[in-house]
Amino acid sequence: MRSIAIVGASLAGTRAAETLRRDGFDGAITIIGDEPHQPYDRPPLSKQVLAGEWQPDRILLSDGAALGDLDVGWRLGHRAVGLDVATRTVTLDSGSPVTADGILIATGARCRELPTGGLDGIHTLRGLDDCLAIRAELEATPRRVVVVGAGFIGAEVAATARGRGLEVTVVEALPVPLGRVLGPEIGTVCAEVHRDHGVDLRLGVGVDGFEGHGRVERVNLGDGTSVDADVVVVGIGVIPNTGWLEGSGLELNDGVVCDETCLAAPGIAAAGDVARWPNRLFGETMRVEHWDNAIEQGQQAVRRLLTADGKAQPYAPVPWFWSDQYDRKIQLAGRVRPDDEVRIVTGSTTERRFAALYGRAGRLVGVLGFNRPRHVMKYRQLVARGAGFEEALAVAAREG
Ligand SMILES: Cc1cc2nc3c(=O)[nH]c(=O)nc-3n(C[C@H](O)[C@H](O)[C@H](O)COP(=O)(O)OP(=O)(O)OC[C@H]3O[C@@H](n4cnc5c(N)ncnc54)[C@H](O)[C@@H]3O)c2cc1C
Incomplete structure (x- = not known):
């Protein structure tokens, strides 16, 4: 070639x-x-x-x-x-x-988008130009920020906007943030972390539409309420x-x-x-x-x-990512589902510093850490070698 x-x-x-x-x-x-x-x-x-x-x-x-x-x-x-x-x-x-x-x-x-009715001030975030446009808006005052969607991008935008001292409301259609990825228990912890930092979380409600004169002024929600907004960031996947x-x-x-x-x-x-x-x-x-x-x-x-057919190796990694929100580094290694069994093996959710293992059909399928990077890397190796859930829990009981 x-x-x-x-x-x-x-x-x-x-x-x-x-x-x-x-x-x-x-x-x-x-x-x-x-x-x-x-x-x-x-x-x-x-x-x-x-x-x-x-x-x-x-x-x-x-x-x-x-x-x-x-x-x-x-x-x-x-x-x-x-x-x-x-x-x-x-x-x-x-x-x-x-x-x-x-x-x-x-x-x-x-990014997936929502119909904006042609109003200014409604953004998505994927590229550098998106980021600079949102940043310029956040730097103007006063700014009430509404984030639509509490996935990782929405959660990070909310955390960053709070870090800038702005008023932030997050609207999420699911009952807890990230519930579809991390499950209800860990999703609840994510919600608490945002509330700890003064975010107004509107959960279990969708967005009906946006209102304003040329520029967005209000976000109308499916339950008949509305939230005033100067800037909206839509993070819905x-x-x-x-x-x-x-x-x-x-x-x-x-x-x-x-x-x-x-x-x-x-x-x-x-x-x-x-x-x-x-x-x-x-x-x-x-x-x-x-x-x-x-x-x-x-x-x-x-x-x-560049490899001849028949000689190529399958690509079979353990997916891994991190997300920074406030002073928390959240990391997930593996492939988890909301109905997996979740066990906190070190730390506690109340101190917002813990590691949780995810098990399915007797197998360890993932590890999540809140400010626990060492644990994530350790259990990621167990996920990679197909360890059983009980085996991983035994390691946790022994080593923490
Ligand atoms: C705001 C933000 C924060 C993130 N934070 C994290 C994080 O904390 N942790 C984490 O693990 N991951 C994070 N991610 C995800 C991570 O950045 C992506 O998984 C990664 O960028 C994917 O890389 P990629 O090479 O597949 O494609 P991309 O980075 O999406 O790049 C694709 C490029 O192809 C271009 N393109 C598209 N169509 C065409 C075309 N027809 N012709 C020519 N060019 C085209 C696009 O414009 C783009 O430049 C984040 C993503 C975003 C947007």
């Missing part, structure tokens, strides 16, 4: 290009990205950059010299609009084609960016469907938030929206392009 085109100037795509060069690949690499920016890291967008503590240059994935050393043909500010699978040709919005021996799809995901692949013949199903080695078709692989693949460690087909996975899968998928 003499040339590889990476679609998405993303975390997965950039780390994949670095991997290729580190591994000694000396063919042509092209990276196509629809954002005008050099590749950057997204986690600080809801944390340090939004808080005003970091400027955008601090989140670049590589400095200029390192990017130059990669010897990549950058096509930034160009959107891919089509893919010919047989010839491995990507068509750009300018009409020009990019043909390569191998293609890595790393186009990530975009993401949709994988696969629209440009429709009609290509690749299988699309809430992501680009790959085999267990991250291959979507001969010479075409996918990685990061956009990829769906069967993870044999969990016996489950998954799409993972975590920073750590984008890096690891980017590396695996691009190496897959």
Whole structure:
């Protein structure tokens, strides 16, 4: 293989290009990205950059010299609009084609939106430009912030806005934040953490619509009440960016469907938030929206392009992510469901510092830590080797 085109100037795509060069690949690499920016890291967008503590240059994935050393043909500010699978040709919005021996799809995901009625002041947060627009609004006073959705992004935006001394209301349709991911018990702890910090939580109620004159002034809720708002941030999940692949013949199903080695078709692989693949460690087909996975899968998928069929290893990681909210670092390793058995094995929920193990069908499937990073890493290894739940609980009883 003499040339590889990476679609998405993303975390997965950039780390994949670095991997290729580190591994000694000396063919042509092209990276196509629809954002005008050099590749950057997204986690600080809801944390340090939004808080005003970091400027955008601090989140670049590589400095200029390192990017130059990669010897990549950058096509930034160009959107891919089509893919010919047989010839491995990507068509750009300018009409020009990019043909390569191998293609890595790393186009990530975009935010779900709510109808805004054309009002200003209602945002979603995915990219740097979104972050800077929200930050500029948070810096104007007085500011009442309403966050719609108490998932990880919404929760982080709420925490950051509270850190800036703003009045924050969070509206969440579920009875507890993150209940669908972490289960009701841990979701309740998340709710308490926000209340501890003065967030007005409106749980179990959806948003009916927004009102205002040119700019949002009020958020109307499904129970007939309303919340005054100067700025609204909607964090209700993401949709994988696969629209440009429709009609290509690749299988699309809430992501680009790959085999267990991250291959979507001969010479075409996918990685990061956009990829769906069967993870044999969990016996489950998954799409993972975590920073750590984008890096690891980017590396695996691009190496897959250079590996002969039959010699490729399955990609079977233990997904892992973190979220920073106030002075808590929440980490989750594994694949948990709301109806899993949850056992707090160290610390306590009242002190908001604990580790919890998740078990299903006799197996340890995940570990969650609130300011317990060492425990998360320890039990993550047990998840990786398929340890039983009782075995993990015995380790906890012995070692804490
Ligand atoms: C605000 C925020 C905070 C986060 N915090 C955390 C955290 O604390 N912990 C954690 O584990 N994860 C976090 N994440 C998730 C993590 O950042 C993502 O999982 C990761 O960025 C995914 O990387 P990716 O390479 O798959 O795609 P992305 O980072 O989404 O990049 C995809 C790129 O492809 C571009 N693109 C899309 N379509 C096209 C097209 N047709 N043509 C060309 N280019 C295209 C996009 O514009 C984008 O630049 C956070 C995400 C956000 C948005």
